[in-house]
Amino acid sequence: MAVIEFDRVDLTYAGADRATLHEATFALPEGDLCLVIGPTGSGKSTLLGAINGLVPHFTGGTLRGRVLVEGRDTARHRPRDLADVVGYVGQDPLRGFVTDTVEDEIAYGMEQLGITPVAMRKRVEETLDLMGIADLRRRALIELSGGQQQRVAIAAVLAAHPRILVLDEPTSALDPTAAQDVLAAIGTLVHDVGLTVVLAEHRLERVMQAADSMLWLPGDGRVVHGSPAEVLAQATIRPPLAELAGVLGWGRVPLSVREARRRAQDEGLVPSVPPRAAVPTEPVVLSARGVAVHYGDLVAVHDLDLALAAGTVTALMGRNGAGKSSLLWALQGALTCSGAIDVRGNDPRRLGAAEARRLVTLVPQTAADLLYLPSVGAECAQADAESDAEPGTTAALLRTLGVDVPDDRDPRDLSEGQRLALVLAVQLAARPPVLLLDEPTRGLDYRAKGELRGIVQQLAAQGVAVLISTHDVEFAAATSTRTLLMADGQVIADGPTAEVLTSSPAFAPQVAKVFAPAPVLTADDVARTITRQGPA
Structure with a gap:
């Protein structure tokens, strides 16, 4: 029996010249793990949102056709009416949190459903163990790494025991081991409990072997449903x-x-x-010695030394919470830290924001933090002006990243991948000698990642030193020549990418x-x- 049915569903947003979903028809049985694939902006998030009523009740747009979830028509049932059967985790977990601490967030959904305190306590403990986050129970959500926040968001939904779980890129911020643990936990719920899971993911290598079925959105409104082998045989992904x-x-x-x-x-x-080219060590454009970052009693980066040479691409990898993001922010000069940092004879911590950005610039995990103007065109024009670049430079970079959206589009209306690409273009317009990227492939499809790889390699050819913090081992393998592994705030491995990655089962790419x-x-x-x- 199908628990999710789409019957000739059309969804058109206001002002759009075509439908995001057109004549979408498919049915998913109970206990199915369905993988949703497609390029950035193809409508994957729209399809997921239609399952729990977020689309169109909160997003707007015109919905034609019928979506049935456990027999309930989502056109007549708002998300709160479906909360007992559908759990939903979006692309940005932090935006969905409503409490301050991990334990409170996991309990909140159950409180809204009227679960008894005794049952709530039991479920909280079980879910903390299931997701491997028991040690985070009393931590403030705002203090967690992006990957830790994502695991908490999934835990908060699972604790309510939904029969259908909808996940929008659930492993995008997780290290390979954590992603495997999360997917294994989801697989257990699918096979042992009968949970139905609909999961959108750009990194298909992490999950496609576990999928029972696949939905491919080519980007023209169509939705192609079939077995993974059948769909992959015709998909452009x-x-x-x-x-x-x-x-x-x-x-x-x-x-x-x-x-x-x-x-x-x-x-x-x-x-x-x-054959592998030797990793250049000269000339050094960024030197860090004895860098340490503390958050109260927590040591995020411990007495770390690092040198980046011009024209090199270095991958920075390690489990969630290893200190990668803290190191990047320290090198950019925006984080209080001890030790010495030198970029072409200057310490970015002692410069103004605009001057520091011309020496070393950082694209953070939460790309939207750097977007504040009302339109894409305004963001591009402002970036050109602040970077002393020719008008149109940022817009051209955005198109090169595979994102071509109208200038009047509000950045908040872009998909996660499109927003990230816009921030990349804004930051790259400054043409700094050192570029720091924190999880830059999060939300990007394979085509956009290929374009990003080309841009990174082009920058390296121009002499830019690029340091990329990433959990995407495939991107690291194809893009970098040197890889650093971090653990507990320290570098535990440093060498040619081929040597470092192939010596680690957890971080080795599929090939x-x-x-x-x-x-x-x-x-x-x-x-x-x-x-x-x-x-x-």
Whole structure:
């Protein structure tokens, strides 16, 4: 029996020249894990919001057709009327929090549903353990890292025991290990409890092997429903294993590393070691010595030394809460810290904001924090003026990132990925010698990530030193030449990306896992080095 039904659904927003969803028709049975895929701005968030009534009751727009959830028509049932059956976690968890601490946030939803205090206490404990956040129970939500906030948001929804769980990019801010834990917990609820999960995700490599079905939104209003193998065969979305399948001439996209590894072994495919250029160490444009960041008794960064050379791209990785964001803010000069920081003979902490931005600029995790004007065009024009750039520079950068929106569009109406791309363009307009990016691929589809990679590599070719804090191992593998691993505020590994990533099961990209122990990172590496030695 279907628990979610879309029957010829059209959704058109005011002022739009076409429908975001057009004639969408599909049905999802109980206990299905359905993965929603599509490029940035294709309507994935709209589709998810239609399941719990956020669309159109809160977003506006004209809805035609019918959406049934557990037999309830969402046109006549507002989100509060569906709260007992549908749990929803949006792209930005912090915007959805209503309390101050982790434990209170998890309990809040149950209070609204009238759950007894005894049952609430039991569920809070169970959910804290399920999501691996028991040690955060009394922490203030505002003090948590982006990944920790995301896990709390999921926990708050799960504690209410919904029968349907709707997640908009639930692993976008999580490190690989945390993402695996969260998805494993969700998988347990699907298979053991019968929970129905609809999940939108750009990083398909993390979840596609667990999906029962897939919804592909090409961006023209259509919604294509089918099995993951059927949908991936026709979709323009290309996760790493799809890229590998294309390189090797496989007609069917393998859905897991195990499936791909077995096929490669059966065909006797052996990649050789690809040539790797040496990581430049000179000239140094940013030097940090003995940097330490404290939040009261909490030590976020501990006595850290770092040097970045011109023309290099360095990935900064590590579990959530390792101190990556604190380090970036300290290097940018916006965070109180001890130690010495030097960027071309200047300490950014002693400069005004505009001067510091021309030396070292930072794109934060929450991109919307840097957007304050009423339109995209105004943001672009302001960035050109503040950066002394030619008019149109920022707008051109935005289009290069794969986002082409009207100048009069309000930045608040953009998708998460579109907002991030706008902030990237605004910050890149300053052309600083050092660029710091904090989770820049969060919310970006594969095409936009490819464009971002091209921009980062172009900047490096121009002599810019780029430091990227990221949980996206695929992006790090394809973009960086050097990788740092952080833990407990310290750098625990520093070396060429191929060496650091392939030596870690948690941080290795999918292609590296397929051909381990050969140090290949991407499908392009395989294409350049593969040989066939006959069946294994």
